[in-house]
Amino acid sequence: ASVVPVQYRQTDWKPSGFTDAKDKKRAHFILDDPRHESVTYDLCVTAMKFFEEKGFEVELRDLIANKFNPLITTREEFYHAKDGFGKTPADVLTEQAYVKKADHIIFVQPNWQDTDPMFTKGYKLRVFSKGFSYDGPKGRVGLLPGKTFYTIMNAGWLGMGQGMSGDSLNKNPQEWETWMFAMRVVDDDAAVGKDMKNLGRFVNDRTPSNLDPNYGEKIEALRAVLRKHLARDFNL
Numbered sequence: 001a002s003v004v005p006v007q008y009r010q011t012d013w014k015p016s017g018f019t020d021a022k023d024k025k026r027a028h029f030i031l032d033d034p035r036h037e038s039v040t041y042d043l044c045v046t047a048m049k050f051f052e053e054k055g056f057e058v059e060l061r062d063l064i065a066n067k068f069n070p071l072i073t074t075r076e077e078f079y080h081a082k083d084g085f086g087k088t089p090a091d092v093l094t095e096q097a098y099v100k101k102a103d104h105i106i107f108v109q110p111n112w113q114d115t116d117p118m119f120t121k122g123y124k125l126r127v128f129s130k131g132f133s134y135d136g137p138k139g140r141v142g143l144l145p146g147k148t149f150y151t152i153m154n155a156g157w158l159g160m161g162q163g164m165s166g167d168s169l170n171k172n173p174q175e176w177e178t179w180m181f182a183m184r185v186v187d188d189d190a191a192v193g194k195d196m197k198n199l200g201r202f203v204n205d206r207t208p209s210n211l212d213p214n215y216g217e218k219i220e221a222l223r224a225v226l227r228k229h230l231a232r233d234f235n236l
Contacts, residue, residue, distance in 0.1 A: 002039035002154060002207045008219050010045040011036045015058035018101050027051040027058050028102030032109040032120040034064040039207050039222075040154040044108040046223045047152055050230050051104075059098055063119040068095070070122020077126070084131030095127045104148045104234065105196070111155035111203070114179075124190065133194040142195020149191040150233065151183075151201040152226070162222075163229050164200040176205075202229045 018026055029048055033040045048058045063070070069091060072078050079085040080092075088096070099105060109120050116124070128134075134142050159176025161168040165184065168176035183201055191198035204226070208218035230236065 002156075003035070003037050003210055004039055004042050004219060005210070005215055006037075008042075008216050009037060010042055010049075013045050013049065015048045015052065015060050018057050018059045018098065021057070024057045025055070025104075026102045027056045027104045027106060028098050029058065029060045030105070030107050030120070030123060031060060031062045032064065032107070032117045032123075038110070038154070039204070039219075040108060040110045040152075042219065042223070043152050043154060043202075043204065043226055046226050047106065047108070047230060050227050054236050056104075059102070061095065061098060063123060068119060068123065070119045070126070072122070072125065081125050081129045084129060084135065088129070088132075089126075092126050092129065095123065096132055099127065099133075099144070099147075102147060104150060104199075106150045106152060108152045109154075111153050111158065128190075128194060142193055145195040147194075147196045148199045148234075149187065149196045150199045151187065153201060153203050154207065155203055155205045158203060158205045160205050162204055162206050162225050163202055164233075167229075169206070179203075199233050202226055202233070 015029070027048070029044060031041070031044050035041060044060070048060060051058050061068075072081055076086050077089065080088065107120055109117050133144050134140070158179040159168055159173070160171035161176040165177060165180040180203070183203070187198045187201065204222065206222070208215050208222070212218060
């Protein structure tokens, strides 16, 4: 697993959070990784710093640290998430309040068996429920217009690229493009039905070796690549 050596970690930095200011843009980060020493967490911190430096308010919801419940275990929870029936659970209301405030919703996760980790999947199903994110009183319609959807993902092997489609670094371009196409389909489906805009992904498949003697230089280079892609993908 990709672990940042102690001397290069950014674990002491925390975002300022959302306020009620009327004139601020907001980036909402949803983290699914229990390891704050991981490269995934380092990418999350790098991205949060980037948005704060650009003048955004930044909120972090660390799903595992916050003990978010990703499971749907009762009929009532199932019908609420799927069909919008019944009372919204209190923990879901808390998360929905952050989503309502946000302009950009950014999921941060490791790649594990090429699908969303459990907490991310549960968050998407429970929080982006029918009646909150899609299908209102006027019928089938997205209810989160103007918001964007983005994913930052640290990977082990998807073709040795950094970014999204077109960013293969010419290592294994056919394999990279195959994976990026599949992820784009999933992300478009998640965003478009809610009237959100999918801005794509930053997928990192070029992590320094844990014992690399030049780790400090290489992790700084990776952070710089992420900032460059965020500026491009968010037009900042």
